[in-house]
Amino acid sequence: xxxxxxxxxxxxxxxxxxxxxxxxxxxxxxxxxxxxxxxxxxxxxxxxxxxxxxxxxxxxxxxxxxxxxxxxxxxxxxxxxxxxxxxxxxxxxxxxxxxxxxxxxxxxxxxxxxxxxxxxxxxxxxxxxxxxxxxxxxxxxxxxxxxxxxxxxxxxxxxxxxxxxxxxxxxxxxxxxxxxxxxxxxxxxxxxxxxxxxxxxxxxxxxxxxxxxxxxxxxxxxxxxxxxxxxxxxxxxxxx
Amino acid sequence: xxxxxxxxxxxxxxxxxxxxxxxxxxxxxxxxxxxxxxxxxxxxxxxxxxxxxxxxxxxxxxxxxxxxxxxxxxxxxxxxxxxxxxxxxxxxxxxxxxxxxxxxxxxxxxxxxxxxx
Numbered sequence: 001x002x003x004x005x006x007x008x009x010x011x012x013x014x015x016x017x018x019x020x021x022x023x024x025x026x027x028x029x030x031x032x033x034x035x036x037x038x039x040x041x042x043x044x045x046x047x048x049x050x051x052x053x054x055x056x057x058x059x060x061x062x063x064x065x066x067x068x069x070x071x072x073x074x075x076x077x078x079x080x081x082x083x084x085x086x087x088x089x090x091x092x093x094x095x096x097x098x099x100x101x102x103x104x105x106x107x108x109x110x111x112x113x114x115x116x117x118x119x120x121x122x123x124x125x126x127x128x129x130x131x132x133x134x135x136x137x138x139x140x141x142x143x144x145x146x147x148x149x150x151x152x153x154x155x156x157x158x159x160x161x162x163x164x165x166x167x168x169x170x171x172x173x174x175x176x177x178x179x180x181x182x183x184x185x186x187x188x189x190x191x192x193x194x195x196x197x198x199x200x201x202x203x204x205x206x207x208x209x210x211x212x213x214x215x216x217x218x219x220x221x222x223x224x225x226x227x228x229x230x231x232x233x234x235x236x237x238x239x240x
Numbered sequence: 241x242x243x244x245x246x247x248x249x250x251x252x253x254x255x256x257x258x259x260x261x262x263x264x265x266x267x268x269x270x271x272x273x274x275x276x277x278x279x280x281x282x283x284x285x286x287x288x289x290x291x292x293x294x295x296x297x298x299x300x301x302x303x304x305x306x307x308x309x310x311x312x313x314x315x316x317x318x319x320x321x322x323x324x325x326x327x328x329x330x331x332x333x334x335x336x337x338x339x340x341x342x343x344x345x346x347x348x349x350x351x352x353x354x355x356x357x
Binding site: 050 | 265
């Protein structure tokens, strides 16, 4: 090792890590090994889907919206055929199998907000979500409480999440399903006229694309939201 | 399954033991100064769920419905993704796709391997 390398390593100590292996981690390995041995799936299946899961995240959606804000022709292609337009930013909904995943139907519609219309997405059935563009859904989005209440009291739930929608703006709740995924195209905020796509992408956070937050100059992070339980649990039907 | 009654749901002894240790990532990570919000096994768990659905062994929609029931009852106090993992294993056990004894034995073997050096 050269002196320079030694010096460099000295300046950058290794990041901290959890120095114990929990039984959750052991359980995940054990159940995966048994499932493969029992022929429920193959190790190759698992590798392919896990690598896909590592690749996805909300930055894809952020880049899509930022590009649409700055390129009217691209925006039209997004509104006409969003799944196809995603390929222009390097996101192919057919990955990783050629037919997408078992949980991601290859049909996306982007819902454009206007000064008089605000969209917010939910999946009342389960937790359908545009994962190739936004990554894994947050826990609160999957909760029964959010799914049940948003469709009943959208303004109130949005207000709880910190978004007050003026009374003269219509709130439209779009229910995702197994045949179509939805994503919100928020309005470009004021004060961003000369921004680059990269700058704009930074303020288009996951929550803005779900519709529970608005992009704003200087706002680049979503807050961690609480997960409320449903008072009436689902009726037991499939679990013994 | 060794189970005890909890309303309409059966609890699984092995999973109850794991839960009772309180070693969820949100507890462990700050103890070691780690800021990553997700444990390293989370994407592998996604890989398991997608693989099970792709092969037809456990379709995603069936898993999600059963997961809803379990996470709003038996595993209601457990954060995600640990609750996702417990629910998935609970479903596999309830469908006899794996057995609790096999799972317990395999966990001992895996831990011995992981801690062998």
